[in-house]
Amino acid sequence: MAVAIEVGGVTKSFGSGDAVVHALVGVDLTVNTGEVLFLMGPSGSGKTTLLSIMGCILRPTGGVVVIGGEEVSRLTEREMPRVRLERIGFIFQGFNLFPALTVQENVELALDLKGVRGGKARHRSRELLERVGLLDKATQWPTNLSGGQKQRVAIARALAGEPAIILADEPTAALDGTTGRAILDLLRELAHERGRSVVIVTHDNRALPYADRIVTIEDGRISNGEGVK
Amino acid sequence: MASLAWRNLFHDRVRLVVTLVGIVFSVVLTSVQFGLFLGFVRATADLIDRSGADLWILSRGVVNLENGIPFTERKYHQALGVDGVAEARRLTINFSTWKKPNGSDESILLMGVEPEGGLGIPWNLVAGRVEDLRQPDAVIIDELYKEKLGVTELGQVFEIQGRRARVVGMTRGIRIFTTSPAVFTTIDRARQYFGLPRDQTIYVLIRLAAGADPEEVRQSLQSRLSYVEVLTTAAFARKQAFYWMFETGAGVSVLIAALLGLVVGVVVVAQTIYASTMDHLREYGTLKAMGASNGYLYGVIIRQALISGAIGYALGILISIIVSETSLSTTTAIILPWWLLLVLFVITQVMCVAASMVSINKVTRLDPAMIFKG
Numbered sequence: 001m002a003v004a005i006e007v008g009g010v011t012k013s014f015g016s017g018d019a020v021v022h023a024l025v026g027v028d029l030t031v032n033t034g035e036v037l038f039l040m041g042p043s044g045s046g047k048t049t050l051l052s053i054m055g056c057i058l059r060p061t062g063g064v065v066v067i068g069g070e071e072v073s074r075l076t077e078r079e080m081p082r083v084r085l086e087r088i089g090f091i092f093q094g095f096n097l098f099p100a101l102t103v104q105e106n107v108e109l110a111l112d113l114k115g116v117r118g119g120k121a122r123h124r125s126r127e128l129l130e131r132v133g134l135l136d137k138a139t140q141w142p143t144n145l146s147g148g149q150k151q152r153v154a155i156a157r158a159l160a161g162e163p164a165i166i167l168a169d170e171p172t173a174a175l176d177g178t179t180g181r182a183i184l185d186l187l188r189e190l191a192h193e194r195g196r197s198v199v200i201v202t203h204d205n206r207a208l209p210y211a212d213r214i215v216t217i218e219d220g221r222i223s224n225g226e227g228v229k
Numbered sequence: 230m231a232s233l234a235w236r237n238l239f240h241d242r243v244r245l246v247v248t249l250v251g252i253v254f255s256v257v258l259t260s261v262q263f264g265l266f267l268g269f270v271r272a273t274a275d276l277i278d279r280s281g282a283d284l285w286i287l288s289r290g291v292v293n294l295e296n297g298i299p300f301t302e303r304k305y306h307q308a309l310g311v312d313g314v315a316e317a318r319r320l321t322i323n324f325s326t327w328k329k330p331n332g333s334d335e336s337i338l339l340m341g342v343e344p345e346g347g348l349g350i351p352w353n354l355v356a357g358r359v360e361d362l363r364q365p366d367a368v369i370i371d372e373l374y375k376e377k378l379g380v381t382e383l384g385q386v387f388e389i390q391g392r393r394a395r396v397v398g399m400t401r402g403i404r405i406f407t408t409s410p411a412v413f414t415t416i417d418r419a420r421q422y423f424g425l426p427r428d429q430t431i432y433v434l435i436r437l438a439a440g441a442d443p444e445e446v447r448q449s450l451q452s453r454l455s456y457v458e459v460l461t462t463a464a465f466a467r468k469q470a471f472y473w474m475f476e477t478g479a480g481v482s483v484l485i486a487a488l489l490g491l492v493v494g495v496v497v498v499a500q501t502i503y504a505s506t507m508d509h510l511r512e513y514g515t516l517k518a519m520g521a522s523n524g525y526l527y528g529v530i531i532r533q534a535l536i537s538g539a540i541g542y543a544l545g546i547l548i549s550i551i552v553s554e555t556s557l558s559t560t561t562a563i564i565l566p567w568w569l570l571l572v573l574f575v576i577t578q579v580m581c582v583a584a585s586m587v588s589i590n591k592v593t594r595l596d597p598a599m600i601f602k603g
């Protein structure tokens with residue numbers, strides 16, 4: 001199976017001196033292409049920190065991160081946005097849509113970052129909205145959507161750059177059970193049918209059936225090896 | 230797609246209004262104060278600039294028009310003999326007192342002119358003619374100061390230095406920077422009012438012959454006439470304006486107020502753009518996570534600043550132009566030349582962009598981890 005992300009011996013500390021927090025203390029993890037990987041663990045265990053490092057939002061204090069053959073842990077702050085733009089799509093617990101933009105414009109904004117504009121961007125954004133079943137909401141404002149609809153817009157937006165990797169931090173935490181399952185269905189479909197790697201941080205045991213693999217993290221280290229469901 | 234900058238700006242309507250009010254206030258305050266300054270400069274120098282003269286002869290040591298020092302008319306006759314001089318006219322200027330029939334006094338600037346000449350005479354007459362000054366006791370005033378001088382109609386009689394003065398004409402728009410309006414009379418009567426000997430004048434105004442070089446004629450006059458200074462009209466006007474604006478300090482306060490306007494603008498814009506950035510911090514963080522470079526984020530913030538600046542400027546200048554138009558019927562003119570409007574546009578935009586720098590700094594240091602919070 002092809003490897004999408006390779007994490008080796010990654011550590012991350014915040015602050016310094018007496019106030020230093022060791023959020024990650026040596027994490028080894030491999031994310032494969034086309035799988036749905038769940039990252040679970042108690043609050044404060046380092047899930048978000050690990051996700052941020054895999055998403056090139058944070059730089060690890062030590063260790064190596066390789067994404068698509070590129071050793072991203074060696075990149076400078078200035079180079080990291082490019083990797084995010086080309087390879088990563090993020091999905092957030094709070095959706096993080098732009099309230100001043102319409103649903104379609106939210107997607108177009110992601111295309112704008114990629115340099116796709118004008119008629120091409122309109123066409124492409126409508127395609128993406130159709131894929132998540134929200135074409136009829138294209139001209140709506142985000143505030144007029146339900147939570148599940150917002151998260152689907154966020155997924156359409158994350159897909160705008162055709163990323164190989166989708167990183168989701170508690171994507172269903174703000175949704176009811178049925179809506180949450182629909183979102184997980186969508187994410188799983190992206191992994192299984194479109195060959196993307198999907199990493200989901202969750203507390204929600206009801207989500208477990210959607211995982212191909214579950215990794216548990218405790219006190220900044222992987223506690224269950226690389227268990228396969 | 231409408232830009233994020235534009236949409237964010239119009240999404241927070243209340244904040245946009247606050248921003249615009251701040252910018253408009255700043256633009257109006259700054260432009261009106263600068264316009265006032267220019268109006269002051271014109272009011273101080275108009276009597277010189279509009280005299281029709283190319284050169285002025287004045288006593289050494291004179292620093293402003295209103296406080297001239299008399300010299301002998303021999304210099305006037307000498308000047309007439311210099312090559313390149315087409316016309317020479319005498320002019321006296323003195324502060325004086327204007328007594329109204331009810332007994333109250335007003336300070337005036339009495340201009341003793343040669344009505345038969347073309348130099349130093351009143352301009353823009355809306356009633357009477359310059360030649361009417363030859364009638365006994367005749368004076369010409371400006372209609373802006375009618376009320377101040379208690380004039381309601383032509384032919385009314387007042388007193389200057391205890392002698393009769395009869396209003397025979399009126400000009401329009403001869404503003405005086407000081408509170409003493411110009412009152413034109415003949416040089417002969419002006420000398421009588423003041424007991425100035427008949428062979429003394431305070432200024433000699435020169436008109437050049439066609440094709441004569443002003444600097445050449447100025448130099449040959451200067452070398453031939455002792456104890457006086459010969460200045461081009463532009464140089465004397467500058468000297469006069471500088472005296473009133475900076476040596477008396479009268480213009481400084483206006484300029485300070487103009488700068489204050491700029492400071493207010495920067496502070497308000499910085500505040501509102503900063504508050505807006507703080508409100509949208511999560512969005513900026515999301516943009517970063519989506520792969521936007523810092524440059525892209527700066528673009529959004531700076532565009533917001535520029536759009537606010539342009540709208541605020543347009544509204545502000547509109548108000549200032551109305552204020553300026555209104556001022557033209559008063560004794561204090563606010564002058565807004567096109568170059569001032571252009572400079573203010575650039576200043577406004579620079580101010581807005583500068584004000585957004587605080588926010589840019591904030592976005593640069595944005596902790597991306599915040600985007601994951603619920």
Ligand SMILES: Nc1ncnc2c1ncn2[C@@H]1O[C@H](COP(=O)(O)OP(=O)(O)OP(=O)(O)O)[C@@H](O)[C@H]1O
Nearest residue numbers: 014015021023042043044045046047048049050598
């Ligand atoms: N920017 C930061 N500065 C200091 N400490 C941090 C920072 N970010 C995270 N930490 C600390 O690192 C540890 C791991 O945090 P992290 O957010 O990764 O946990 P988590 O597993 O995502 O928790 P939760 O389930 O509550 O989201 C915590 O002790 C946290 O306080």
Ligand SMILES: [Mg+2]
Nearest residue numbers: 047048049601
């Ligand atoms: Mg977390």
